[in-house]
Amino acid sequence: MSALPRSIGSRLLPLVARPTVRRAFAPQIRHYADEPSPKINALDAPSTKPAEAAMISRESGGEGTPSHQPDYDVSIDYRVSNFSPIPKRVMDGSEPGDSVAAAVLSGAPVDLQARTVRIYRPAKSATQSGDWHSHHWVMDWDPLPKGHRWENPLMGWQSSADFMQGYSLNFKSKEDAVAFANKQGYEYFVQEPNERKFVPKAYANNFVHIPKKLKVIRTK
Amino acid sequence: MINPTYLAVRTRSSANWGDAKTRVIHSYRDWIRSAPEVQQMYTLSLPVSTIRTKIRQEFERHRYVAQLKTVDVLLFNSHQEYQETLNYWKQLTHVLKYFRTEEEPKARLPANFISGFLEGRN
Numbered sequence: 001m002s003a004l005p006r007s008i009g010s011r012l013l014p015l016v017a018r019p020t021v022r023r024a025f026a027p028q029i030r031h032y033a034d035e036p037s038p039k040i041n042a043l044d045a046p047s048t049k050p051a052e053a054a055m056i057s058r059e060s061g062g063e064g065t066p067s068h069q070p071d072y073d074v075s076i077d078y079r080v081s082n083f084s085p086i087p088k089r090v091m092d093g094s095e096p097g098d099s100v101a102a103a104v105l106s107g108a109p110v111d112l113q114a115r116t117v118r119i120y121r122p123a124k125s126a127t128q129s130g131d132w133h134s135h136h137w138v139m140d141w142d143p144l145p146k147g148h149r150w151e152n153p154l155m156g157w158q159s160s161a162d163f164m165q166g167y168s169l170n171f172k173s174k175e176d177a178v179a180f181a182n183k184q185g186y187e188y189f190v191q192e193p194n195e196r197k198f199v200p201k202a203y204a205n206n207f208v209h210i211p212k213k214l215k216v217i218r219t220k
Numbered sequence: 221m222i223n224p225t226y227l228a229v230r231t232r233s234s235a236n237w238g239d240a241k242t243r244v245i246h247s248y249r250d251w252i253r254s255a256p257e258v259q260q261m262y263t264l265s266l267p268v269s270t271i272r273t274k275i276r277q278e279f280e281r282h283r284y285v286a287q288l289k290t291v292d293v294l295l296f297n298s299h300q301e302y303q304e305t306l307n308y309w310k311q312l313t314h315v316l317k318y319f320r321t322e323e324e325p326k327a328r329l330p331a332n333f334i335s336g337f338l339e340g341r342n
Binding site: 070072074075077078081082083084086092094098100104105145146 | 277281282284285286287289290293294297317318320321327328329330331332333336339340341342
């Protein structure tokens with residue numbers, strides 16, 4: 001049970017006899033060995049009203065625009081490591097729109113919102129002429145600059161600090177992939193596929209009459 | 221007769237923002253009130269004020285959520301954590317997940333580009 005300072009009998013004490021807190025002689029805050037001494041006295045009343053507090057403010061039009069600078073002040077979670085990239089913006093649920101703020105709710109590491117994601121269509125296999133594998137869209141994570149692979153000193157196995165290095169997600173359409181990336185707060189870029197140019201030809205067009213002088217004669 | 225588990229609540233959605241605000245404040249007060257009990261239960265070597273600061277930090281993280289449904293899910297998660305913590309279903313390792321920065325001051329992002337570069341983070 002929690003050790004509350006009140007005893008059962010204190011409620012029965014008359015109002016006069018109950019010990020009152022006298023602010024002029026109140027003790028200083030207890031300092032613990034590992035806690036730095038606080039700079040403010042907790043008994044001071046707050047001087048700023050809630051409406052004027054610096055912590056609560058409406059963001060201006062410029063503040064809502066996407067930032068391209070890394071944000072070093074972001075609050076980190078327990079999964080931060082020496083290889084964690086710095087996020088540019090972290091989703092906090094205040095974004096306008098109806099989509100679910102999945103980055104806030106999923107409990108995924110904040111590092112994932114720092115990493116760039118590539119949305120692309122896998123290229124057709126060059127060794128075969130069928131393109132059955134290149135109709136879906138793939139979401140792939142860019143490798144980390146420093147922790148993505150090193151050799152294990154004991155056995156020489158390939159070790160990695162990148163937990164997304166073997167992952168790719170498949171989507172039916174580009175819009176699905178983009179909506180997913182937006183929902184999860186990922187920075188993404190879409191790589192448009194190289195579509196093959198195919199000119200439909202008809203053998204009968206070799207014999208069509210052309211009034212001017214022919215550059216290439218296609219018939220005997 | 222089946223007795224419900226200690227601290228079990230029926231799932232509900234907030235009717236409006238005022239309802240959500242009341243639920244958030246009740247949840248916050250429950251957490252703050254439970255801080256000495258958590259410290260004793262899990263024999264944490266942190267003062268109660270640190271636990272309360274951490275509770276406040278976790279609530280402040282979601283201060284600017286704009287959608288009511290997201291707030292509902294966050295309230296559910298908060299109460300789930302509360303039940304798991306006070307029923308002793310968690311272990312010390314699970315509770316200490318919240319105190320990574322206190323336990324290991326070196327686990328942090330660099331303050332600016334140059335200190336990150338000098339550390340070798342690139």
